[in-house]
Amino acid sequence: MIIKKKLFKDVYLLSNKTFKDNRGKFLKFDNVLDINKKKISFNQYCYSSNKNKFTLRGLHFQKYPYEEIKLITCIQGKIFDVVVDIKKKSKTYLQWKCIELSENDSLSLFIGKGYAHGFLTLKENTIILYNISGPYKKNFQRIVNWKDPKIGIIWPARPRLISKSDKWN
Numbered sequence: 001m002i003i004k005k006k007l008f009k010d011v012y013l014l015s016n017k018t019f020k021d022n023r024g025k026f027l028k029f030d031n032v033l034d035i036n037k038k039k040i041s042f043n044q045y046c047y048s049s050n051k052n053k054f055t056l057r058g059l060h061f062q063k064y065p066y067e068e069i070k071l072i073t074c075i076q077g078k079i080f081d082v083v084v085d086i087k088k089k090s091k092t093y094l095q096w097k098c099i100e101l102s103e104n105d106s107l108s109l110f111i112g113k114g115y116a117h118g119f120l121t122l123k124e125n126t127i128i129l130y131n132i133s134g135p136y137k138k139n140f141q142r143i144v145n146w147k148d149p150k151i152g153i154i155w156p157a158r159p160r161l162i163s164k165s166d167k168w169n
Contacts, residue, residue: 001033001108007097009090010112011083016073018106027106029131033071035110040069044132050077050121056159056166058118059084059144066140067113069133074101077126079119080156084144087114096153116144118166120155 005013012035019026033040048057059082062068072081081099085092100122101107111117119128143166146153 003035004107007083007099008085008092008095008112008115010110011097011115012110013099014071014108014110016106016108025106027073027075029071029073029129033110033131040133042069042071042131042133044130044134044136046130046132048128048130050126050128051124052161053121053124053126054157054160055121055126056118056146056162058082058166059116059146060118061086061114061116061142061144062134062137062140063142066134066137069113070111070117071108071131072101072111072117072119073108073129073131074103074105075127075129076103077121077123078102079121079126079128081109081119082117082153083109083111084116084151084153085114086116086144090114094151096151098153116142118144118146120157120159122156 001014003012004015016027084096
């Protein structure tokens, strides 16, 4: 993986090594990733299947001491992916960045600790692969309101499908 673009201090758009031939495309993900000379180990591999266009998932994070590092890859379809800096002492606190990821670009989004993450599907039948560091701890899982006016995310469309836990009135 090659760093293509820096979005925040610990958030990078990465270009994956892709092997293509007459059979299709092959991407390989390692358990350990070297980002700026730091070795990051992943132990959770999550698959998110989204049938409908404009499905919203997020904005999720785990609080200390179970903060997660994530590697997000769209393997089918297309997403509008959003990262929000939630580190209170950060110069970029509550700032957000977005990137579109699709099955065609062979890109992944690396998200360090201290960021909330979410996405909106832009196509039907979108599939996302998450590589995550650390254990999932339900009691430490938190959600940031996807339409919080203090953050002011400009979504490309209004979500049509949101889980009860992600929905805010």
